[in-house]
């Protein structure tokens with residue numbers, strides 16, 4: 001089937017405006033593995049200028065979730081750290097700047113170079129800090145596929 005990450009193009013856009021080989025299909029545009037397209041979006045509680053939001057837990061519900069692309073929209077710049085709630089494994093050595101990972105939703109999603117699977121009933125933990133100095137509304141999109149797709153399809157999900 002057509003690769004769900006690059007729509008068959010074999011390449012995905014990077015936050016800097018360039019293109020990278022699609023990490024899901026290795027640039028072939030074809031993807032025969034299991035999975036059903038899914039986006040988990042987190043709305044971070046509004047942060048005051050230079051304030052940190054409480055740790056947010058985004059719960060993985062219906063099936064294991066393979067995270068493949070990252071995207072964000074916000075009213076100001078921020079930094080964020082992501083952890084796997086099951087293992088507390090951090091994805092970054094420190095909270096990363098919006099523009100070096102998430103982008104600002106105008107240049108396409110950032111590819112997770114090695115897609116990462118969060119377990120069913122697990123969680124994605126997010127620590128987010130405003131660095132704009134003003135009130136900031138942030139939404140983070142975790143784009144990927146649900147695994148065990150056939151079992152969920154039979155339940156109409």
Ligand SMILES: [Zn+2]
Nearest residue numbers: 003006022025
């Ligand atoms: Zn692809």
